[in-house]
Amino acid sequence: xxxxxxxxxxxxxxxxxxxxxxxxxxxxxxxxxxxxxxxxxxxxxxxxxxxxxxxxxxxxxxxxxxxxxxxxxxxxxxxxxxxxxxxxxxxxxxxxxxxxxxxxxxxxxxxxxxxxxxxxxxxxxxxxxxxxxxxxxxxxxxxxxxxxxxxxxxxxxxxxxxxxxxxxxxxxxxxxxxxxxxxxxxx
Amino acid sequence: xxxxxxxxxxxxxxxxxxxxxxxxxxxxxxxxxxxxxxxxxxxxxxxxxxxxxxxxxxxxxxxxxxxxxxxxxxxxxxxxxxxxxxxxxxxxxxxxxxxxxxxxxxxxxxxxxxxxxxxxxxxxxxxxxxxxxxxxxxxxxxxxxxxxxxxxxxxxxxxxxxxxxxxxxxxxxxxxxxxxxxxxxxx
DNA sequence: GCTCATAGGCTAATGGCATTAGCCGATGAG
DNA sequence: CTCATCGGCTAATGCCATTAGCCTATGAGC
Numbered sequence: 001x002x003x004x005x006x007x008x009x010x011x012x013x014x015x016x017x018x019x020x021x022x023x024x025x026x027x028x029x030x031x032x033x034x035x036x037x038x039x040x041x042x043x044x045x046x047x048x049x050x051x052x053x054x055x056x057x058x059x060x061x062x063x064x065x066x067x068x069x070x071x072x073x074x075x076x077x078x079x080x081x082x083x084x085x086x087x088x089x090x091x092x093x094x095x096x097x098x099x100x101x102x103x104x105x106x107x108x109x110x111x112x113x114x115x116x117x118x119x120x121x122x123x124x125x126x127x128x129x130x131x132x133x134x135x136x137x138x139x140x141x142x143x144x145x146x147x148x149x150x151x152x153x154x155x156x157x158x159x160x161x162x163x164x165x166x167x168x169x170x171x172x173x174x175x176x177x178x179x180x181x182x183x184x185x186x187x
Numbered sequence: 188x189x190x191x192x193x194x195x196x197x198x199x200x201x202x203x204x205x206x207x208x209x210x211x212x213x214x215x216x217x218x219x220x221x222x223x224x225x226x227x228x229x230x231x232x233x234x235x236x237x238x239x240x241x242x243x244x245x246x247x248x249x250x251x252x253x254x255x256x257x258x259x260x261x262x263x264x265x266x267x268x269x270x271x272x273x274x275x276x277x278x279x280x281x282x283x284x285x286x287x288x289x290x291x292x293x294x295x296x297x298x299x300x301x302x303x304x305x306x307x308x309x310x311x312x313x314x315x316x317x318x319x320x321x322x323x324x325x326x327x328x329x330x331x332x333x334x335x336x337x338x339x340x341x342x343x344x345x346x347x348x349x350x351x352x353x354x355x356x357x358x359x360x361x362x363x364x365x366x367x368x369x370x371x372x373x374x
Numbered sequence: 375g376c377t378c379a380t381a382g383g384c385t386a387a388t389g390g391c392a393t394t395a396g397c398c399g400a401t402g403a404g
Numbered sequence: 405c406t407c408a409t410c411g412g413c414t415a416a417t418g419c420c421a422t423t424a425g426c427c428t429a430t431g432a433g434c
Contacts, residue, residue, distance in 0.1 A: 171328050181368060217392065
């Protein structure tokens with residue numbers, strides 16, 4: 001017999017993530033979550049403050065999932081190899097969950113709920129650049145460039161913004177090489 | 188005395204754009220537009236098919252405005268100078284209307300309403316790269332890289348995604364130099 | 375085993391918004 | 405002068421978020 005999972009904030013976020021995967025962030029609605037949980041809409045307020053908070057929590061989950069994959073990809077590597085692995089992992093995650101990416105907050109540091117998850121992800125990026133020995137502003141600029149590249153590509157690709165998928169792998173390779181070259185100049 | 192403008196689709200889009208500038212794309216609502224036009228909400232349906240179409244039209248307007256500024260920036264220039272001007276104009280537009288940028292469609296070619304405006308903007312980018320003499324796929328990759336850079340940066344900056352505005356000009360400069368270097372390798 | 379606070383679910387009600395249907399007056403072409 | 409059309413309006417529907425207030429089971433503490 002089926003034992004219904006007790007509803008917890010984490011479960012609600014799980015369900016929400018499923019809805020986002022299927023219908024996009026705009027499709028994420030308390031009513032839809034409630035239906036999947038076989039519960040009346042107002043009941044959700046016992047687990048989550050409101051729709052805004054739920055969206056923030058979904059953002060945290062996406063951030064954490066990505067960070068975990070990045071960490072795994074970079075572990076045991078350094079230098080260009082690590083950077084390449086990180087950029088590959090970023091794109092891979094977004095391709096695995098295209099709709100999901102729109103739930104990733106661009107400004108996690110501005111939201112108390114997302115702050116630590118956001119900081120953790122940025123830390124991984126900084127750590128990936130560690131072996132280049134960049135100091136102060138140079139490190140910040142390098143991390144920003146990296147973020148611009150991966151986010152720019154991922155956001156356009158996941159939106160279907162590149163006319164044809166034709167040669168997208170090559171384009172991404174070129175972005176990686178371009179970035180690695182810029183790192184060489186930095187050091 | 189005040190002569191009230193006759194309501195036309197173009198005027199409705201103007202008003203909508205004002206709302207987007209103030210409250211963001213999520214704040215764009217037919218009810219809000221109607222109020223500013225001093226008209227009942229259903230009246231808008233005489234000028235616009237529905238909220239979705241209005242958003243698409245706003246997207247076209249943004250696309251066109253940007254393209255116009257890009258064209259002006261690039262006119263009479265070539266090579267690195269032209270690319271630098273284009274990238275500068277892109278960032279400048281977004282900084283002039285931060286909220287607005289979220290209304291710029293990432294996949295204009297998929298929407299019949301936005302298709303030509305999107306194609307025109309991409310044409311300007313290709314034209315800016317013309318003097319490098321890139322052929323076939325190389326030209327496509329170069330244009331994609333350019334788009335990734337400008338969009339990635341603009342989208343993060345306009346969302347307030349960079350921790351501190353500290354040194355953002357420098358970061359953007361580095362992105363430009365990085366891109367110019369990648370073009371040198373292409374040729 | 376009894377009691378009572380609480381966790382977690384529910385119904386009812388409110389208010390915002392999109393959208394549709396159907397009405398109506400002004401206006402301009404013929 | 406007439407009439408179709410344009411552009412506005414009101415009424416009604418339905419979806420959604422959110423709040424208020426109710427009710428029950430359960431488990432901690434006695």
